[in-house]
Amino acid sequence: MAKRPLTFLLSVGIAIAALALGPLKEARPQDAVFATANNHYKNSEFKEAIAAYESILSQGRCSAALYFNLGNAYFRRHQIGRALLSYERARRLTPRDADIQTNMQLARSQLAYVQPTRMKLLRRISRMPFQWVNLDEWSVAVLLLYLVLMTVLGAMALRKTARRRLKGPAQALAVIFVLGLCLMYVKIKDLGREALVVQPRAEARFAPFEKATAYFELSEGMNVLVIEEKQDWLKVERPDGKTGWVAGSGLALI
Amino acid sequence: MLNARHICLAVFLVALAAAPALAQPKPVKATIDRTQIGIGDAAQLNLTFDDTQDIPAPSLTMPSGLSVQYVGPASRVSYINGQMSASITHRYLLIPQAAGSYQVGPFAFTFKDATYEAPAIALEVVAAGTPLSAAPTSEAAPPAGQPEQIFVTLEANKQTLYPNEKALLTIKLFVSQINIHDASFPVFETSGFTMERADQPKQYQVNQNGLLYNVLEFNLLMFPTRTGALPVGPALVRCTQLISQPQQNLPNEFFAKLFGNYETHALELQSNALTINVLPFPDENRPPDFSGAVGKFGLSAQIAPARVAFGDPVTLTVKVTGEGNFKTVSAPVLSDAQGFKTYDPQRTETDREVTFEQILVPKDADLARVPSVRLAYFDPDARQYQTAVAGPFPLEVVPAESAGGAKVVASKEAASQPTSPEELGSDIVYIKEDPGRWQSTQARLYRHPVVAVILVAPLIILLGLWGWSEHQHRLSTDNVYAARFRAHPKAQKGYRQAAADLAANRPQEFYAGVSRTLREFLADKCRASAQTVAADSLTALAGCDALGEDGIEVVKALLTKCDDIRYASLSASQEEMKKDLALLRQALERIGKIHG
Numbered sequence: 001m002a003k004r005p006l007t008f009l010l011s012v013g014i015a016i017a018a019l020a021l022g023p024l025k026e027a028r029p030q031d032a033v034f035a036t037a038n039n040h041y042k043n044s045e046f047k048e049a050i051a052a053y054e055s056i057l058s059q060g061r062c063s064a065a066l067y068f069n070l071g072n073a074y075f076r077r078h079q080i081g082r083a084l085l086s087y088e089r090a091r092r093l094t095p096r097d098a099d100i101q102t103n104m105q106l107a108r109s110q111l112a113y114v115q116p117t118r119m120k121l122l123r124r125i126s127r128m129p130f131q132w133v134n135l136d137e138w139s140v141a142v143l144l145l146y147l148v149l150m151t152v153l154g155a156m157a158l159r160k161t162a163r164r165r166l167k168g169p170a171q172a173l174a175v176i177f178v179l180g181l182c183l184m185y186v187k188i189k190d191l192g193r194e195a196l197v198v199q200p201r202a203e204a205r206f207a208p209f210e211k212a213t214a215y216f217e218l219s220e221g222m223n224v225l226v227i228e229e230k231q232d233w234l235k236v237e238r239p240d241g242k243t244g245w246v247a248g249s250g251l252a253l254i
Numbered sequence: 255m256l257n258a259r260h261i262c263l264a265v266f267l268v269a270l271a272a273a274p275a276l277a278q279p280k281p282v283k284a285t286i287d288r289t290q291i292g293i294g295d296a297a298q299l300n301l302t303f304d305d306t307q308d309i310p311a312p313s314l315t316m317p318s319g320l321s322v323q324y325v326g327p328a329s330r331v332s333y334i335n336g337q338m339s340a341s342i343t344h345r346y347l348l349i350p351q352a353a354g355s356y357q358v359g360p361f362a363f364t365f366k367d368a369t370y371e372a373p374a375i376a377l378e379v380v381a382a383g384t385p386l387s388a389a390p391t392s393e394a395a396p397p398a399g400q401p402e403q404i405f406v407t408l409e410a411n412k413q414t415l416y417p418n419e420k421a422l423l424t425i426k427l428f429v430s431q432i433n434i435h436d437a438s439f440p441v442f443e444t445s446g447f448t449m450e451r452a453d454q455p456k457q458y459q460v461n462q463n464g465l466l467y468n469v470l471e472f473n474l475l476m477f478p479t480r481t482g483a484l485p486v487g488p489a490l491v492r493c494t495q496l497i498s499q500p501q502q503n504l505p506n507e508f509f510a511k512l513f514g515n516y517e518t519h520a521l522e523l524q525s526n527a528l529t530i531n532v533l534p535f536p537d538e539n540r541p542p543d544f545s546g547a548v549g550k551f552g553l554s555a556q557i558a559p560a561r562v563a564f565g566d567p568v569t570l571t572v573k574v575t576g577e578g579n580f581k582t583v584s585a586p587v588l589s590d591a592q593g594f595k596t597y598d599p600q601r602t603e604t605d606r607e608v609t610f611e612q613i614l615v616p617k618d619a620d621l622a623r624v625p626s627v628r629l630a631y632f633d634p635d636a637r638q639y640q641t642a643v644a645g646p647f648p649l650e651v652v653p654a655e656s657a658g659g660a661k662v663v664a665s666k667e668a669a670s671q672p673t674s675p676e677e678l679g680s681d682i683v684y685i686k687e688d689p690g691r692w693q694s695t696q697a698r699l700y701r702h703p704v705v706a707v708i709l710v711a712p713l714i715i716l717l718g719l720w721g722w723s724e725h726q727h728r729l730s731t732d733n734v735y736a737a738r739f740r741a742h743p744k745a746q747k748g749y750r751q752a753a754a755d756l757a758a759n760r761p762q763e764f765y766a767g768v769s770r771t772l773r774e775f776l777a778d779k780c781r782a783s784a785q786t787v788a789a790d791s792l793t794a795l796a797g798c799d800a801l802g803e804d805g806i807e808v809v810k811a812l813l814t815k816c817d818d819i820r821y822a823s824l825s826a827s828q829e830e831m832k833k834d835l836a837l838l839r840q841a842l843e844r845i846g847k848i849h850g
Contacts, residue, residue, distance in 0.1 A: 034689040041685050062695045065686035072685050094690075099683040106682050136699040143708050150712035157719040160727070188700065 030056045034066060041073055049073045064093035068100055075107055081198035081220040083107050085252050088196060092254070095134055111221045120241070126186040135187055142180040149173040190225070195236065195251040197222045202251070204244025208233035215244040224251065282372035284361055287529070290378045291350060296483030297377060298325070298529050299358060302343040303370060311344040312363040319352040320377070326443070328488040328524045330405070345527055347483065350379035403430045403465070404495075406440070406525035408487045414531045415478050418582045419548045419634045422452060425489045425525060427470040428462070433496040434521070440472055440489040442525075446532065447484065450475040477579055478532040487527040495519040535632055539639055543587050547631035549578010553586060553642035557614075557624050561650040567613045568649065572599075572627050574642075575607045585610045586629040586644075593618040616651045624649050734781055741778035745771055745842050749835075756835055761819060761826045768838050769816035772809060772845075779848040789813040797848045805844040812837050 037052030053070040056062070071086030087104045094100065129138060152170045156163045197218045205212035208230045218224065218238070227243065228235035234251055237243045283302040291297045299322075303309050307329045316322045325345040331338060348358065359374035404427075411422040425440040439455075452473035460467050478484060497519055535544075555572040562568055572586050585599040599612035614624060626645035633640050699705065729736045748771025755764035770784075777784040780795040789810045792798055801809065812834060818824050826834075 030692055031689060038685055038687060057695065060695050061692050063690040063692050065688060065690040069685040072682055075682055093693075099686075103682040106680060139699045139705070143705065146709065147712060150716055154712075154716055154719050157716065157723045160723075184700070191698075 030059065030061050030066075034069075037073075038069065041069065041076075044076075046073045046076045050077070062089075062093075064090045064097065064100070066090075067093070068097075068103070071103060071107070075103070079198075080107050080110050081196065081200070082252070084221045085196045085198060085254065088254050092130075092134055095130065095132055108221060111219065123186075126183050129183060130187060135184070135191075138180070138184055138187070142177065142184055145173065145177045145180060149177055192253060193226045194254045195224050195226050195234070196254055197224065197250060198252045199250040202246050204236065204238075204242070204246050206244065208235070208245040212245065216242055218246060218250070226251070226253065279362075279369035279371040282361060282363070282370045284359060284372035284375055286348070286358070286375050286377060289376060290380065291348075292380050296347045296349045296529055296531075298485075298527065299346040299348050299375070300328075300343045301346075301361065301372065302341055304341045305339065307340045307342045309342060309363075309365050309370075312361070314346060314361070316348070316358065317356050319350060319354060320356050320358070320379070321349045321351065323347040323349060325485050325527060326488075328527060329522070330524055331521060345485075345488075347485065347529065348377060349483070350377075353379050353381050355379075402428075403432050404428065404434065404521070404523065406489060406491050406523045408442075408489050408525040408528055410476070410486065410528055410530060412530075413528075414533060416533055416535060416548055416632060416634050417479065417481060418477050418546055418579050420577075420579045421476050421478075421530070423449070423474040423476045423486065425472045425474070425491070427472075427491050427493070427523070428460075428467040429470070430465045430467045434493045435496065437470055437491060437493040440491050440525075442487045442489040444476070444486050445484065446480045446482070447476045447478055447486065447530075450477075476530075477581075478530065481532045481534045484530050484532055485527055486530055487525055489525040491523045491525075493521050493523070495521050536637070541630035541639055541641055543628070544630040544632065544639060545582075545584045547578070547583045547629065548634060549576055549580075549582075549631060550633055550635070550640075551576035551578060551583065551629060551631050551642055553627070553629050553644045555586075555627050555644035555647070557647045557649065560648065561652065562616065564616060564619045564651050564653055567615050568624065570612045570614055570624060570627070570647075572610045572612070572644065573607055574609075574629060578631070580608045583608050583629070583631070585612065586627040586642075588625050588627055589643075589645075590625040593621050594624075616649070619651050619653065621649060621651050623647060737778040737781070741775055742846065744778070745775040745846070748774070749838060749842060752835055752838060756828075756831045759828060761831060764831055765816040765819045765826070765834075768834060769813060769820065771838065772813060772816075772841060775842060775845050776809070779845055789817070800848045801844050805841070808837055809841045809845070812841060 033052055033056050037049045037056075040046070040049035040052060050070065050073045053066055053073065056066055057070075067086045067090035071083045071090060074080075074083035074086060084104065084107050087100055087107060090097070091100045091104065133141070149170065152166055152173060156166050156170065197220050200220045202218040203214045204216050204218055206215050207213075216238070218236070222238070224236040224238055224246075226234050227237050229248075230245075232248045233245045234248050235243060235245050236251065281304075283300075283304070285300045285302070287298040287300075289297075299314075301312065311324055311327065314322050323346065325347055328343040328345060330341050330343070350356075356377045356379065357374045358377055359372060361370075361372040361374075363370045407426045407428070409424045409426070411424070412419075415421055427437055452475045456471040456473075458469055458471070460469050476486070495518070552575050553572065554575070555570065558569050558571070570588075574580070574583050574586070580603055585601065588594075588596070593616065595615040595617055597613040597615075599610040602609045602611075624645065624647040626643050628641050628643045630639060630641045632638075729739065748767055752764055752767045752771065755761075755767055773784045773787040776782070776787050776792075776795060776798075780787075780797050782795055787795065792806055792810055792813075798806065815834065819826055
C-alpha cells in the first residue's frame with residue numbers, strides 16, 4: 001500500500017518533466033538559412049552573414065550555435081560590443097561551451113578597458129551557479145528537488161515509523177530547495193535588465209536628457225543593469241554601483 | 255577791541271584743530287624674548303599695538319653692530335568677560351654682528367595722526383660659545399592679569415638643534431567659557447624646516463590662571479634643513495565661535511537663552527612665534543663616512559647563509575634601531591669590502607627601525623668572514639659623533655660542487671633547442687556548422703504551464719495523503735469515530751438486504767434484518783451498544799430527542815413489530831412488509847440526522 005503512492009509520485013514527476021522538455025524540441029526550418037549564413041561567413045562576407053543570422057532571430061528562433069556564429073561575424077567586422085553581446089547570449093544557452101568562453105576572452109582582450117569587478121556580494125553569489133548551468137537546467141534541477149522533497153514528505157505521511165528517520169533529510173532538502181528557488185528568483189528578476197554597451201563609448205548622465213551633466217563613461221562591451229526606463233533613456237547601474245542615464249541606442253539587452 | 259576778540263577766536267580754533275596732534279601719545283608694548291644672546295644667535299623683538307590691527311610694520315633703526323630683519327605680523331583677538339579686544343604684534347629678528355651692550359629704541363611712530371611710543375630695551379651680545387645667563391623663553395601663555403578666554407601657543411621641545419635633528423613642535427589652542435567649533439589644523443610659515451604630523455590632535459582640560467581651559471593640542475615633528483636662527487610661526491588657527499543671541503521677548507533669562515539663536519563668528523587666532531637656533535655640525539672628530547645621520551642609533555646585523563658555494567650570494571641584513579631621524583640614516587658601510595662583489599642595499603623603513611639588505615658575492619674562495627659594518631652618526635645630546643659597529647661574521651666558502659645544491663644538467667636535445675620562447679598566434683574559435691537545438695527566443699521553462707502543474711499537483715497529492723493517513727490512524731484508534739464513519743454504509747447495506755428479503759418474500763429474515771439495521775444504526779449514532787437498544791428504552795439513548803416524538807414512535811412501532819413477528823411467529827403480508835420497508839427508510843433518515 002505504501003509503495004504504490006511513491007511509485008506513482010515518481011512516475012508523475014518523470015512524466016511531467018519529459019512533457020515540459022518535449023515541446024522545446026521543434027522542427028528545423030531555419031537550418032537552410034543557417035547554412036547559407038555560414039557560407040557567407042566562409043567567403044568572408046560577414047555583413048551578409050550577419051544579415052542571415054539576424055533574419056533567423058527576427059523569426060523568433062535561436063540557438064547557442066547561431067549566437068556564437070553571429071558573434072564571430074561581428075568580431076570580424078570589429079564590432080566588439082555586438083560580438084560580446086552575441087557570445088553572452090550563446091553562453092546563457094550553453095554555459096559550459098569552452099569555445100564561447102575562449103572567444104569571449106579574446107573579444108574582451110580587444111577592448112581598451114577593464115570591467116569594474118566590484119559587485120554586490122549577494123549579486124555575485126546569485127550569479128555564481130549560472131556560470132555553469134543555464135536557467136532552464138537550473139529550473140529542472142529545482143523542480144526535481146521539489147519532487148524529491150514531496151516524495152519524502154509523502155513517505156513520511158504514509159509511514160509513521162519513517163517520520164523520525166526522514167525528518168533530517170526532509171529539512172535539508174527543504175533548505176536546499178528554498179535556496180535554489182531564491183537564486184532562480186533573482187536570476188529571473190535580472191532577465192531583461194542585464195544589458196551590454198554596444199557603442200564604442202557611451203556617456204551616463206545625471207538626468208535623462210542630452211544637456212544633462214555627464215557622470216561617467218561606459219565603454220564598449222561593459223555589462224550594466226537597467227534599473228529604469230524613460231522614453232529613449234535607460235537608467236543603468238554599473239557593477240561598481242554607480243548609476244546614470246544612458247541613451248538607449250548605446251545599449252542592448254542581453 | 256574787535257581785533258583782539260578775533261585773534262582770541264582764531265587762536266581757539268587753531269588750538270581745537272591741533273588738539274589731536276597735541277594729544278597724549280599712545281603706548282606701544284616693546285618686548286624682547288632674550289636680553290642676552292651670542293654672536294650667531296638672534297633675539298626676537300615684538301612691538302605690540304593695542305586696539306588696532308591695521309597699523310603697518312614700522313621701519314626700525316638699529317645701532318651699529320646690530321642688524322634687524324622683519325619676520326612678520328601676529329594679530330590677536332581676545333575675549334575677556336565677553337568683551338573683544340584686538341591687537342597686532344610686529345616681530346623682528348635682531349641679529350648681532352659684534353659683541354657688546356646695545357640699546358634698542360626708544361621707538362616712536364606716527365600713523366593716522368596718532369603717535370605711538372615705546373621705551374628703549376637693553377640687549378647684551380656676548381662672544382660665541384660664552385655661556386648665557388638664564389633668559390626667559392618666548393611667551394607661551396597669556397599675559398598676567400586678566401586671563402584670556404581663547405588663545406594659541408606654540409612650543410618646541412628644543413631651542414637649539416642640529417641639521418636633520420628631530421624636534422617636537424606643539425601648538426595648543428586654549429578655550430575657556432566660549433563655544434567654538436571647526437578648529438582648523440594650524441598653518442604657519444617656516445623656512446629651513448621640514449614638518450611632519452606626529453600624531454592625531456589631542457583634547458584635554460587644564461586649569462590655568464584660575465580658568466578651566468579646553469585644550470586642543472597639535473603635535474608636529476620638525477627637522478631643520480639649514481643652520482642659523484630660524485623663525486618658526488606664528489601658527490594660525492582658524493575656528494568658528496558660536497555667540498548666543500538670547501530671545502529678547504522672554505523675561506526669564508533661562509528661557510531667553512533656550513529659545514535664542516546662535517550667531518557664528520569666524521576667528522583667526524595667531525600664536526607666538528619661535529626662533530630655533532640651528533647649529534652646524536662640528537668639524538672636530540667628524541668620521542669620514544658620516545653622511546648626516548642624527549640621533550642615537552644601535553646596529554645589529556647578520557648574514558645568511560653562513561656557508562655558501564663559491565660564486566653564490568650571501569645576504570647581509572643590517573637593522574638600525576634607536577631614536578632620531580631615520581630618514582637621514584644611509585646604509586652602513588662595510589669596513590673592508592675587498593674580496594666581495596657588492597650590490598646596492600635594499601632599504602626598508604618603519605617608524606622604529608630601518609633595515610638594509612645587501613647582496614655580497616665572495617670573489618675569493620679563501621674568505622673566512624664578512625667584515626664588520628659601521629654606521630657613523632651625530633648624537634645631538636652628547637654633541638659629538640658616534641660610530642655603531644656590528645660584525646665581523648664568520649663565513650665558509652666551499653667549492654661549487656660540494657655545496658650540496660641541486661645541479662641542473664641539460665640534455666643534448668634541450669641544449670640544441672632555441673632559447674627564445676615560442677610565439678603562438680591567437681584568434682577566435684571558428685563558427686559552428688551544426689545549429690544545435692532550435693528554440694524560441696522567448697522560451698523559458700519556468701513559464702511553461704507544466705511547471706505550474708508540477709508544483710501544484712504533488713502538493714495536492716501530499717495533502718491528500720496526509721489526510722488519508724490521519725483518517726486511517728483515527729479509524730484504528732478512535733472507536734466512536736470509526737462507528738460513526740461506518741454507521742451510514744452499514745445502514746444502507748441493511749436496507750438493501752431488507753429490500754432483497756422483501757423481494758424474496760422471506761418475512762422472518764426481513765424483520766430480523768430490519769430490527770438489526772435499526773438497532774445498530776441507533777447504537778452507532780447514539781454511542782451505545784446494539785444490545786442495549788430496545789423499543790421501551792429508546793428515550794434513554796443520548797441524542798435520541800433529535801428523532802422527535804413521531805420519529806421515536808415510528809422506530810418504537812417498527813422494533814415492536816419486528817420482535818412480534820420474530821418471537822411470536824406472526825405472519826406478515828407482502829403489503830405490510832412493503833409498508834414497513836418504507837417506515838424503515840423513514841426511520842433511517844431520521845436517525846441519520848442525529849449528531850452523535
